[in-house]
Amino acid sequence: MSRFSRPKLTVGTVGRWALYGTLGSWYALTLCQQADKPHPWGVRIDPTSMAIPNWRFFAPTPARHDFNVLYRDKLPNGELTPWREKQINKDRTMLQMIWHPHRRMEKALFDVASELLSASEKVAEIERVQLTVSYLALLNFVTNQVDHHPDAVQVQFLIAQSAGHEESVEPRMLFLSDYHALGEKPAVDAEDGGDLCLSK
Structure with missing residues (x-):
């Protein structure tokens, strides 16, 4: 067998990459939620913003007085x-x-x-x-x-x-x-x- 042969996929490897994908998607949707107009996917997946946070608080129009x-x-x-x-x-x-x-x-x-x-x-x-x-x-x-x-x-x-x-x-x-x-x-x-x- 060649030493450059493709390694076998294990349950642990698949689970790890699935976790990476989930966290990466969550991070991307979180960034989209900070825009003036949140991405439709984020609104559809989490309409209450409980799982995908919105950190803008007062933004984009904060209290000025x-x-x-x-x-x-x-x-x-x-x-x-x-x-x-x-x-x-x-x-x-x-x-x-x-x-x-x-x-x-x-x-x-x-x-x-x-x-x-x-x-x-x-x-x-x-x-x-x-x-x-x-x-x-x-x-x-x-x-x-x-x-x-x-x-x-x-x-x-x-x-x-x-x-x-x-x-x-x-x-x-x-x-x-x-x-x-x-x-x-x-x-x-x-x-x-x-x-x-x-x-x-």
């Missing part, structure tokens, strides 16, 4: 305090790549603000907007989770859009609430991020 929630108090004589913003997070640090609990609060504010803006575009009557969960959540936040002027009797909040750390872009007001009465609330620790849960 931040939402800022500001508030001001109204005093008994009708005077208004300056607009203030509750600083949930300080400057970014390397540690936040591993441990960043305040990120949940930032994401919650972003989601609630987005939902409120969407509701305000669909509903013309402000009275109906004030009954939405997103409006009540933000009202609860600016009523109970921030510091107020000692003599404040009412609070008002607004949602502004900014370009994050891009200071050259002027913030833009997107939503302005009505004034709402303030009751006697305990002082809030300045380091406490609070929450967006509705009070019972």
Whole structure:
């Protein structure tokens, strides 16, 4: 027998090449799923994207702006305090790549603000907007989770859009609430991020 004769195919060899083919096809379909228009084969094989992942997340149109929630108090004589913003997070640090609990609060504010803006575009009557969960959540936040002027009797909040750390872009007001009465609330620790849960 020639030493250059063709080796016999074994079950192990066939299984190994079958595995290589399966993994190679999976990898190719995964790459196709990252395109703007996923390959029809990938959609047909895995319509739920459970087996063939899509890692684009926000792409191809990532979020380019931040939402800022500001508030001001109204005093008994009708005077208004300056607009203030509750600083949930300080400057970014390397540690936040591993441990960043305040990120949940930032994401919650972003989601609630987005939902409120969407509701305000669909509903013309402000009275109906004030009954939405997103409006009540933000009202609860600016009523109970921030510091107020000692003599404040009412609070008002607004949602502004900014370009994050891009200071050259002027913030833009997107939503302005009505004034709402303030009751006697305990002082809030300045380091406490609070929450967006509705009070019972």
